[in-house]
Amino acid sequence: MSSVTDRLIQGSMWLSLSRAIVNGLSALSTFVLAWYLVPADFGLVAIATTIQVILSSVTELSLNQALIRHESPSETHFSAVWTLSVTRSAILALLFAAASYPIAEFYDEPRLTSVMLALSFSLLLSGLANPRRVMLQRDLIFWQEFVLNVSQKLVGFVVTVGIAAIYHSYWALVIGTLAYQVTNIIVSYTVLPFWPRITFRHARELFSFSVWLTAGQIVNTLNWRIEYLLIGKLLGATQLGHYTVGNTLSTLPTREATAPLNQTIYPGFSKVRNDPIRLIAAYQRAQALLAAVALPAGIGMAVVAEPMMRLALGEKWIPAIFIVQALASVFALQTLGSLVQPLGMAKGYTKMLFIRDTQMLVVRIPIIIAGLMMAGLPGVVYARVLTGLISTVVNMLLVKRLINLPFFQQLAANFRALASVALMAAGVWGLSHILSMPTDKPHLALHLAVLVIAGGVIYVGSSFVLWVAMKKPDGPETEVHRIIVKFLSKAKRIAVPKSA
Template sequence: MSQSAPTSSVTTRLVKGAGWVMTSQVIINAVSFASSIVLARLLMPEDFGLVAIALGVSAVVTALTSMPLSEALIQINDIEDDHFHSAFTLGFIRAMMLTLLLAGAAWPVAAMYDDSRLAPIMLALAGQAFISGFYSARWPMIQKQLSFAPDAIAGVVTRVAAVTASVVIAYLYQTYWAIVIPIVLMQFLSVVVTHLYAPYLPRLRLSKVREIWSFSIWMTFSSVLTTVNARIDSLVLGGVLGQREVGFYSYADEKARMPTRELSTPLIRLLFPGLTAVRHDPARLAAAYQRTLTVIFAVCVPAGAGFGLVADMFVHVLLGPKWIEIIPIMQVLAFTFAFENLVTATAPLAMAMGATRALFVRDLMTFAFRVPLIITGLLLFGITGLLGARVLSTLASVLLNMLLAKQIVHVSIRRQFLGCARTFVAVGGMCAGVIAFKMALPAHVAHSVSGLLATIAVGGVAYIACHLGVWILRGRPAGPETDLIAIFNGVLRKLGRFKKPQPGLSEQ
């Protein structure tokens, strides 16, 4: 029997899922943000650069062996026990291969970058890879049933534990291991949580490997290209300019990415099974994609652009003078990541339709354009050239993703842009409001916590006011405003029922 959710309940379950996702992400963002500030205060840029090189190598090696097993299981209609056993077997084999590859690369990587400290870091990441082979194969079924509370709880628990370990180690020892050890700890806790929520007794089987592999093969190729695309800048930068520059760049990249990533990543996990549930109804699928695109952009773009607007204050107030050099890097990347949210929904859409080969073609074209551009920009113009290459490659990637969405659901590029038109206007209003407010602030206030918080508040109010103002002037059409208001009202109703039970009401 198929375990996919009935299409009649998809919207309700996705709205509930959105509530869990948003709540968990508020907590995760808060603890992650706080810990990143503490680590920046206690550690040196070189520490971040050292770990960034190891993580870059690890990410590329991991991508070479990647298999999107969870997505494959969610996409299968009539699932059997042998599907779980085969998925576990593939994941276990992959983890063992990855462990050997990372361990074997430890000393060559240390020699390549002329730093012996990289070898033990690579061995620790090999241990993380080994642990990853023991995930519960039934865990994806929780998402397939559109139940997102376990995933949200797991994310909060593992992140809080990792952050606690990171801060304690950094405070006591001021060492780069404060970044490495929590990564391994998160992997271990994630595996434990999957078995607590989705108990599974592992068995080695290969009977359904062909069916799983038919979905996974193109995703594996895509993962390799995507990872190299994402990591090539740090790896080349480390060889050309050294660990200090990698430290500045990698920290700026991570912080600029955080506001949008922490919001969009869980929404993508929520979106894929939702789109899968309506994939056989082209009209509903197209409508669901368009609505999701506008909502994700409306939620994520102000976070990214807003961070870019206050990046200078963020560094001066919270990081200190040793990080001043990252301000322009952070500003450019924050706006770049914000704009990328125009196409966040494309990958889950393609996976829901089984169009994994199309994703690979997209990633191959992005790779062919981005990597030479990144290397050329870096070698000729340093960090400035690298940032320019990032902007140009992002514009090209957005266009390719919109073309892919048009091919799958026949929503024109013009319609995709027009659905986000009010958000663009609101972001423009937010930028104008924040810039004007910052110009009016006295210098001593601008470099204070109160000044930073006040500027963030002004940006938030300006964005919401502009968005709602344009929406009202346009006659309150259906769009991200109506969807977000519905979610907000639903949360308020649930909170009201929790605080004041009303007996006698039958469950709908």
């Protein structure tokens, strides 16, 4: 277990560096685009990309997950995955292009036609990516993943921001997406050479594992994207733009802070799936570490949302502040049960995950529609908070079913993170009310910096005090302490020559 854990930690460190760069570029891109574009531009492209994502997810084959779980995938398996992916993406591109004019008429937005025609090319490109890339994740090799992630994000960032700065047009969002896809294809074959050939061998074998994941992906996409279409139709592109940017910023800290662990944990769980004791231990350690990172990231974003958005985006984005405050908090709390997905996949319970997703769809959509009809955009946000909390409880109950880990024992493992983040939120909230909100940019930046530093000190300090008070039990603090000791030991050996 220690060797797997060490490789997971090393992988997480590579991916942490990758995500730190990608996260910084994503945040900077969002802020820059928000200055150059208007909310209606984001809303326009959000309609097209939402339809694109739904169409992609409805036909998603989930073949990469099947390759990760396969005992010994061959070159023929990779070629079969490539052939199926290219066939699917070509069909989707044609369907998406054909639907562009009718959808533009439905939304009474003529610009949608050209946007969807351009994005149909993006659909075609998505099927050409190198299928061998997934083996880096399967074998817990992550430095090449670092190169892939950073290069494609950097190219997409430069293209998107450059076009937005020069033309102030929503086409920056569209062309940036195409640049991202092209870079992904070029770099994936450069880093990991592969010459695919057309074959449909092993297709049935691959589908036997992925069929329920595909069905779950369909339901999940409808779950998390349907409100975009409803808001765009009933409330208009401007309010959809506020929702899109607010939702993007609210997910950013939690997603980016936890992405390194999420990418390594499925192959890690897969390696110990037949050993119940090691699997439970791996789950508890991973979940505690995830919560220790996600909770301060998400809740921290929520409590500093107002000064951050006033400083970074300006007055035209004030309606999105409430969206960030509400959704960033619930996204952070949802991580308490989010590892049920890789856990269920590792144990082969993909049908159970599909049933969960379907149940949440049946619960979530009526609540979202009711919120939209009764209170407009704020109603959608309140509905998202409620359904997010329900989803967290459902996921934790499924964890109990999968590995027999009681619900309250799962909560207890995250007690220090929950208590520390509560103290952090209370402290930052109190400090923000003691300090008056400045209006000029330099003082607003200083105000934000004070709140962020205060929150970090409170969280880290209270976590350490609770850990010591509880007699230093195993947990995220132990992992951090072990990594620091190992790093200092290596640094000391490098600094002091052997001859000394």
